Amino acid sequence: MLTPQDDLLGxxxxxTFAVAGNGDPRFTxxxxxxxxxxxxxxxxxxVGFGYYPNRGVMDAFAGVTIGRTQHNFxxxxxxxGNPLETTVGPLRLEVVKGHATHRLVLQxxxxxxxxDLTFEACFPAAQEKQSRRERNGELEEDLARVAxxxxxxxxxxxAGERHTLEPSTWWGQRxxxxxxxxxxxTDWARPPMQTHRNFFWTWSMLQTQNLGVSVFMKEREPGKPYYLSGAEFQRRPDGSVHKREITGFEHEITWADDPLGQTIASAEFQLSFEEGSPRLVRLEALPARYYLKGGLYGGWDGWNHGDDRGAYAEAFDAWDLDDPVTRERARxxxxxxxxxxxxxxxxIGISEYGVAAGYPRYPGPQKHAAL
Structure with missing residues (x-):
């Protein structure tokens, strides 16, 4: 299909721009x-956007957790005819300047x-290692990522209350x-349900005023990652930024006594690098958490990433994060x-994580679903 975007370079x-790669419907x-x-x-x-050119679909979500309530759109x-326009209903993304300034608007x-929110980068963007894997001889994933x-x-x-965000007090990542x-x-409403066994993973983005650490690690045997990618950015007194690639990752995690799901209480990450001394990162869990099923990661009530739901569809809800059924579904x-x-x-920073049944460490949280 030919669209006006085909007059652009790239x-x-x-x-055409309406098709990506070899036409694989999983291209995202x-x-x-x-x-x-x-x-x-x-x-x-x-906030997130997903673009599925070979399915002819774009979806998006916006969510807020305040206290023990998670609000989802x-x-x-x-x-x-507008495959490259990053707008889905009332939600819009504008890349004002690549790797520097992005604007998000939800009407x-x-x-x-x-x-109406604007992200201003404080460290350079970092490309992770290519995540490519096969299963039973078939390509399962081949993905590039920048953090x-x-x-x-x-x-x-x-809910009728307005909050102002200032750069000195509101930090984040993308x-x-x-x-x-x-x-x-993994949505109850749409089989087949996927189950996962014998692994621990974390994707964490952690920052101080002068340091940023981004790490993605997956392993089946403690201390032997089968995927490890990450970088440290350190701001020097002259304002320059020094980057080091992460080459080693060790973890010691204390899990909260949470009867409703897997929750970290505290952790220590020991990072080693291609050059220079190692770095010890200490983490303490804070109350805020956004469960990504609210943004369709794994599906929710029959919605899933990339599904064709017609010319336009939207939904919204609010979750009580102390409700056992909600938490079981949120995983x-x-x-x-x-x-x-x-x-x-x-x-401050964020961590995504999960430990699946059969992984030799951290048996306690394994009674809950890992993803």
Whole structure:
């Protein structure tokens, strides 16, 4: 299908912008953002977009956790004649300047969430190692990802109350990914349910005023990651930024006594690098957490990433995070805000994590679903 975007530069194949790569329906491009106050209040904003050119679909979500309530907005549209426009209903993304300034706007809608927020990068963007894996001889995933730290300004309104965000007190992070992405369907409402065994993983973005650490680790045997990617950015007194690639990762985690799911209480991450001395990162869990099923990661009530729901569809709800049934359905995958201590500097960040049945360490949380 030919669209006006085909007048622009940037084609990667002999096809049009309406088609990606070899036409694999799993091809996905995704944006993801989080914002949270530096003082550690139970307040967390999550926003994401998914672009599925070979399915003809774009979907998006916006969510806010305040206290023990998670508010969710979800929307989906067919790409039609504007496949590259990052707008889904009332939710819009504007890349003002690549790797520097992004603007997110959610206009009034039935969810009670609205905002006008701007992300300003505070460290350079970092590309992770290519995540490529096969299963039974078939390609399961071949994905590129970029991560970046930043500060936020603007405003958000939730349930009739408006909050102002200032860069000095609202920090956050974003990522951008593209490629063949493995599907995850763990929603009760749409079998088949996927189960996962024998692994621990974490994707964590942690920052202080002068340091940023991004790490993605997956392992089946403690101390032997089968995927490890990450980088440290250190701001020097002259304002320059020094980058080191992470080459080793060790973890010691204390799990909270949470009867409803997997929850970290505290942790220590020992990082080693291609050059220079190692780094010890101490983490303490804070109250705010956004469960990513609210953004369709794994599905919710029959919605799943990339599904064609017609020309336009939206939905919204609010979750009581102390409700056992909600938490069982929400499972583990989420952005959990953590207090960060690195070499005497205090900061904040998020961690996504999960431990699956059969992994030799951390048996306690394994009674709950890992993703």
């Amino acid at each position: 084609h990667q194949t002999p096809g 491009e995704r944006y993801w953002y989080t914002a949270h106050p530096l003082d550690g209040r139970a307040f967390l904003i999550d 979800r929307a989906s549209r067919r790409l039609a 009034d809608n039935g969810s009670g969430i609205a905002f 970046q730290f930043g500060r936020w300004h603007g405003w958000i309104e939730v 990522d951008r990914s593209w490629g063949i992405r493995s599907e995850m369907r 583990t995958l989420g952005d959990h805000v953590l207090r960060v201590q690195i070499d005497g500097e205090s900061g």
